Amino acid sequence: MNHLEEISAIKVSGNGNHRSVMKPLYAENKELEGWGRSNRANSDVAHPTDQHQLQGSIHHTYDRTILARGEGRSYGDASLNGGNITLQMEKFDYVIEFDRERGIFTCEGGMTLKAILETVVPAGWFLPVTPGTQYPTIGGCFACDVHGKNHHVAGSLVKHTHWIELVVANGEIIHCSHDEFSDLFYATAGGMGLTGVINKICFELQPIESAYIAAEYFLCKNLSVVMRLLEAYDHKYPYSVAWMDCVASGDNLGRGQVIFGEHAKKEQLPENLQENPLHLNQQRTIAVPFVPPISFVNPFTTMIFNQTKIFMDRMNPRKRIESHINYFYPLDSVRRWNRLYGPPGFIQYQFVVPNEGGGNAITEILQTALNHGHPSSLAVLKRFGEGQPLLSFPRPGWILAMDIPVRAGLFRMTAEFEKILLEYDGRVYLAKDSCLSPEGFRQMYPEFEGWLNIKEKYDPEWRFNSDQANRLKLREGI
Amino acid sequence: MGNWLILGATSGIAIPLNRELAKRGNRLLLAARDQERLDIVKNDLHARFNVEVQTELFDALDHINHPAFIDRVEQEFGHLDGVVWAIGILGKQKQAEEDYKKAYAIIDANYLSAVSILEPIAEKFQKRKTGQIIAISSVAGDRGRATNYIYGSAKAGLSAYMQGLRQRLAKSGVHVMTVKPGVVDTKMIEGEETMPFIAKPDKVALEIMNGIQKRREVIYTPGLWRFIMISLRHIPEFLFKRLSF
Ligand SMILES: Cc1cc2nc3c(=O)[nH]c(=O)nc-3n(C[C@H](O)[C@H](O)[C@H](O)COP(=O)(O)OP(=O)(O)OC[C@H]3O[C@@H](n4cnc5c(N)ncnc54)[C@H](O)[C@@H]3O)c2cc1C
Ligand SMILES: NC(=O)c1ccc[n+]([C@@H]2O[C@H](COP(=O)([O-])OP(=O)(O)OC[C@H]3O[C@@H](n4cnc5c(N)ncnc54)[C@H](OP(=O)(O)O)[C@@H]3O)[C@@H](O)[C@H]2O)c1
Numbered sequence: 001m002n003h004l005e006e007i008s009a010i011k012v013s014g015n016g017n018h019r020s021v022m023k024p025l026y027a028e029n030k031e032l033e034g035w036g037r038s039n040r041a042n043s044d045v046a047h048p049t050d051q052h053q054l055q056g057s058i059h060h061t062y063d064r065t066i067l068a069r070g071e072g073r074s075y076g077d078a079s080l081n082g083g084n085i086t087l088q089m090e091k092f093d094y095v096i097e098f099d100r101e102r103g104i105f106t107c108e109g110g111m112t113l114k115a116i117l118e119t120v121v122p123a124g125w126f127l128p129v130t131p132g133t134q135y136p137t138i139g140g141c142f143a144c145d146v147h148g149k150n151h152h153v154a155g156s157l158v159k160h161t162h163w164i165e166l167v168v169a170n171g172e173i174i175h176c177s178h179d180e181f182s183d184l185f186y187a188t189a190g191g192m193g194l195t196g197v198i199n200k201i202c203f204e205l206q207p208i209e210s211a212y213i214a215a216e217y218f219l220c221k222n223l224s225v226v227m228r229l230l231e232a233y234d235h236k237y238p239y240s241v242a243w244m245d246c247v248a249s250g251d252n253l254g255r256g257q258v259i260f261g262e263h264a265k266k267e268q269l270p271e272n273l274q275e276n277p278l279h280l281n282q283q284r285t286i287a288v289p290f291v292p293p294i295s296f297v298n299p300f301t302t303m304i305f306n307q308t309k310i311f312m313d314r315m316n317p318r319k320r321i322e323s324h325i326n327y328f329y330p331l332d333s334v335r336r337w338n339r340l341y342g343p344p345g346f347i348q349y350q351f352v353v354p355n356e357g358g359g360n361a362i363t364e365i366l367q368t369a370l371n372h373g374h375p376s377s378l379a380v381l382k383r384f385g386e387g388q389p390l391l392s393f394p395r396p397g398w399i400l401a402m403d404i405p406v407r408a409g410l411f412r413m414t415a416e417f418e419k420i421l422l423e424y425d426g427r428v429y430l431a432k433d434s435c436l437s438p439e440g441f442r443q444m445y446p447e448f449e450g451w452l453n454i455k456e457k458y459d460p461e462w463r464f465n466s467d468q469a470n471r472l473k474l475r476e477g478i
Numbered sequence: 479m480g481n482w483l484i485l486g487a488t489s490g491i492a493i494p495l496n497r498e499l500a501k502r503g504n505r506l507l508l509a510a511r512d513q514e515r516l517d518i519v520k521n522d523l524h525a526r527f528n529v530e531v532q533t534e535l536f537d538a539l540d541h542i543n544h545p546a547f548i549d550r551v552e553q554e555f556g557h558l559d560g561v562v563w564a565i566g567i568l569g570k571q572k573q574a575e576e577d578y579k580k581a582y583a584i585i586d587a588n589y590l591s592a593v594s595i596l597e598p599i600a601e602k603f604q605k606r607k608t609g610q611i612i613a614i615s616s617v618a619g620d621r622g623r624a625t626n627y628i629y630g631s632a633k634a635g636l637s638a639y640m641q642g643l644r645q646r647l648a649k650s651g652v653h654v655m656t657v658k659p660g661v662v663d664t665k666m667i668e669g670e671e672t673m674p675f676i677a678k679p680d681k682v683a684l685e686i687m688n689g690i691q692k693r694r695e696v697i698y699t700p701g702l703w704r705f706i707m708i709s710l711r712h713i714p715e716f717l718f719k720r721l722s723f
Contacts, residue, residue: 006669026669049665050515094518095525119526 025053032086035338036075037291037345038406039434041082041467049091051199055171058197058463061085065465068197070140071112073133075348076434077467078192079140084465087197089139095119096200103205104162109139109198117324122278125205126263126324128160132380134329139198144431145190145392149239149261149328152385156394157203158189165200169459173199187454190392192430194464194474195455208263210277213239213327215261215320217313223254223366227359227398230258230383238262239327240383245306246366246376246402247299254366256381257313264321273321283325287335295342297405302377341405346377347434349414350401352384353426358398361424365400365417372413376402390451393429401432411435430468438473449478479503480559483551485536485595488515490664491614492564494683500527502687507555509536538565538591545598552602560610560690561599563592566633568666574628581628588632593639600643603652610653610690613640617658617698620707621718644695656696657686660703675702 006024027044034040044064048054058066067081069088080086092110099105103125105116113127114134120126129148131141142164147156154160163177166188174196176185188195216237220226226242234240237260244256266277331337338345353361362381369375379402387395404410414435421427427444428436442448452474456462462475469475482499484492487508500506500523508523508531510516516533523531532555536547552558569584592613603609618626619633637656644654661673662682677700685699698704713721 024669050518094522096518096521098525100528123528 025057027085032069032072032080033345034076034079034434035073036347036406036434037338037341038347039077039080039467041077041080043081043084043086045086045088047088047091051167051173054087054167054197054199055173057085057087058167058169058171062463066197066463067466068109068139068143068193070110070137070143071135073131073136073140074144075432077471078144078431078433080467081465082467089137089197092139092199096202098123100125103207104202105205106200106202107138108200109142109164110137112137113141120205121208121211121280121324124208124278126208128204128206129154129157130328132329133332134325135332138201138203142189142198142201143191143193144429145388145394146431147384147394149241149382151394152234152240152383153238155385156189156388156392158186158388158392160203161189162202162204164188164198164202166196167199168196169461169463174458183454184458186388186390186392187451189388190390190430191451191455192391192468193466194469195458196464206263208278209266210264210269210273211280211324212264212269212273212277212321213261213324214264214268215259215322215327217316217318217320218258218260219310219313220256220258222248222252223256223363224359226254226256226258226381230381233260234383236260242381244376244379244381244400245310246369246379247303247306249370253363253370257310261327263324269321280323280325283323283329283333285333285335288337288339291339292342295344295405296340297342297346297377299373299375302375305377344406346403346405347410347414348401348403348432349376349417349435350399350429350432351417351421351426352393352395352397352399352429353421353424354395354397355383357424361420361426362398362400364420368413368416368420369402369404372409372416374404374407374410374413376404378403390447390454391430391445393427393431395427397426399429401429433468436472438471438476441472442478448474452477479505481505481507481556483507483509483555483558483561483599485509485538485561485563486565487533488512488519489564489566490666490679491659491662491682491686492562493519494680495562495564495686496523497526498683498687500529500531503527503529504560505529505555506531507551507558508533509551511535511537538587538595541591541594544595548595548598548602557606558599558602558609560612561596563596563611563613565591566614566616566666568626568629568670571626571628584628585632585635588629589635589639592636596639596643600647600652604647604650607650608652610655610693611640611643611647612655612657612686612690614657614659614686615640617660617703617707620658621710624722653693655689655694657689658696658698658703658707660698660700660706675700 006026025046027046029044031040031042065084067086069079069086072079089110092108094108096106100123131146141157145156145158166174168174174181239261242256242258248255381400384394418440422443482504486492488510508516520531520533567587574581615637616633618630619637622630640656647654659682661676662679663676664679682699689697
């Protein structure tokens with residue numbers, strides 16, 4: 001442990017009791033990284049345990065900026081606050097209320113999706129929206145306004161959220177929702193932690209009959225087939241996504257596998273599962289125990305992996321019943337898989353382009369990646385539905401998310417991506433971003449000005465800040 | 479399944495232990511000194527596991543009222559099947575050397591208070607010939623060390639107390655378990671400098687739960703500490719004196 005510093009001390013009276021107890025909050029200076037491991041920063045990291053400590057940490061640190069951090073599953077620099085204070089939220093993991101009849105869940109901002117699922121699935125409920133991993137916190141998910149494979153029908157997280165409680169820059173706690181302090185509510189969804197700390201959140205769940213997904217898999221020989229299949233059928237399924245092989249080129253450019261799915265009804269399950277349809281055995285996981293000295297991920301290993309995957313999939317039936325964990329969170333079966341990319345790490349480049357012209361934009365980007373010799377090792381494509389205001393990422397169109405190992409010349413390529421996206425009216429997802437330019441950001445997010453007004457109304461001194469905000473020069477205005 | 483009283487229910491180690499107990503369908507009575515915290519923990523357990531949970535304010539230092547506390551609890555909540563003692567303060571060794579009041583406070587919270595509340599409970603369990611008494615002591619009680627011997631000696635007292643109690647209650651079929659954690663990542667060690675082999679409270683809680691189910695007598699958690707303490711205890715005094723940790 002390095003330098004320990006007491007950053008605040010709050011007197012809390014044990015109520016109903018004569019004694020009062022001092023609750024000091026300590027910070028430890030250490031390095032944190034984004035999930036892609038290519039962004040790192042040193043900051044004073046504290047682990048507050050209750051709202052008094054949260055408020056205290058804001059009051060007592062007026063000369064430095066603060067950023068809340070969940071489980072660090074955003075890829076770039078969104079969860080980093082170099083040289084300043086990071087509030088790690090993992091101790092805010094209490095359920096406040098679970099209405100089992102109506103499916104309404106209220107918990108603290110640091111609770112992980114995994115812990116939420118373990119509570120709600122046995123009672124016949126599921127998250128309204130889920131990202132492709134169950135390790136993030138619900139607060140981090142709201143701050144990014146996450147989307148899932150059901151975005152085309154369900155929208156993003158904010159749509160299903162009844163209210164949040166936010167600790168803002170003056171230390172006050174504000175209860176905000178679609179109709180109370182709604183400016184702050186929407187500015188926080190997708191606001192990347194810059195409006196305050198999400199202390200509590202209340203959202204609605206969707207009912208399920210089983211813990212399984214009825215999935216259908218289709219192999220498609222190139223991008224246009226993938227896109228046509230999604231266009232023709234995705235409205236028929238709550239979940240849809242395509243996995244793409246970005247190493248394939250020429251006629252096979254954009255070859256992929258379209259995966260549709262829905263929560264399986266009890267009677268769709270094989271007999272042995274029907275007795276206890278909401279029960280799942282624990283997922284078995286393995287971990288990457290350390291960062292290997294070199295990356296295991298390069299165009300060659302990616303090609304082998306993709307070929308094997310396609311080969312194996314040919315042998316599996318097109319229709320499958322699989323556990324929701326296998327369906328939604330396949331990557332979670334290898335803990336810390338991000339280490340496989342070796343010391344330099346990787347980035348994820350995720351963007352949305354409008355339906356109109358989207359196919360061309362995607363073709364150009366895939367081709368640019370191949371030309372640069374930087375094909376994506378893992379990519380997914382899907383269609384979005386209606387979006388939300390301010391900085392929330394999704395809007396109608398096609399999204400592509402590509403994992404790309406960091407190697408020399410990468411940022412020249414992403415600069416080219418940015419140019420293509422601006423031409424096609426596309427935008428980049430801030431939860432994944434590590435290389436967008438300040439100008440690019442302003443063109444992609446025309447509602448930035450509206451967001452900034454709200455941010456500065458509640459946080460005129462920019463007490464909440466991040467490395468990402470610095471890189472995008474958010475404080476300098478429009 | 480049964481009725482469990484958790485003393486110090488809002489402590490870092492008790493919080494995951496409460497969950498392990500609730501998961502297995504036990505009714506819980508949470509006792510601690512901060513009602514706000516108690517309510518948070520209670521709602522969480524109720525929401526997660528759909529079990530009955532109650533709370534009661536409890537001050538470990540209020541010895542005189544402990545017997546009445548237990549009577550009241552059993553009247554309102556029903557006969558107890560198990561009790562966990564998860565209270566303690568680490569204190570500051572240096573300050574305790576200079577100020578007897580500080581030393582006394584450490585001994586009181588870690589040892590005297592435990593005796594004061596566990597004794598009337600033991601009495602009831604002995605009569606009923608059933609029950610489980612679990613106390614969280616510490617590896618620090620296995621050998622006194624210059625850097626924390628006030629705390630360590632109080633924990634040594636607690637361990638010896640539990641040992642004696644175990645022998646006394648053996649004939650009545652009451653299970654008495656001493657838990658000796660190593661270093662656990664809770665607010666107790668916040669602000670302390672370098673600590674070796676820090677364990678997560680979740681892991682410690684699961685090991686305590688296993689001990690409860692298997693009716694173990696003394697557990698070290700994580701298990702590695704059993705071996706560390708065996709070696710530490712066997713270093714001869716003349717050598718130990720010269721070591722500096
Ligand atoms: C394998 C994988 C798959 C993914 N798939 C998807 C996907 O399908 N869709 C999608 O939308 N995203 C996806 N993501 C991204 C991920 O869901 C988001 O980045 C999520 O926000 C991470 O949550 P976290 O708790 O780890 O937050 P962090 O990464 O720690 O923080 C993310 C942002 O939230 C802020 N924040 C965190 N906690 C709080 C709080 N309590 N109060 C205020 N601000 C807070 C931080 O300041 C930061 O700006 C994926 C990530 C991975 C690793
Ligand atoms: N953490 C370790 O490394 C470690 C190692 C070995 C043994 N232990 C033992 O494990 C047990 C639990 O500790 P922990 O690690 O979980 O730390 P903790 O969270 O600090 O727990 C200690 C608990 O004791 C309570 N307490 C202190 N004085 C009290 C009083 N007068 N009346 C009522 N409650 C009182 C505290 O209440 P408040 O929450 O209200 O302050 C707190 O909940 C303790 O017995 C400790 O000695 C811990």
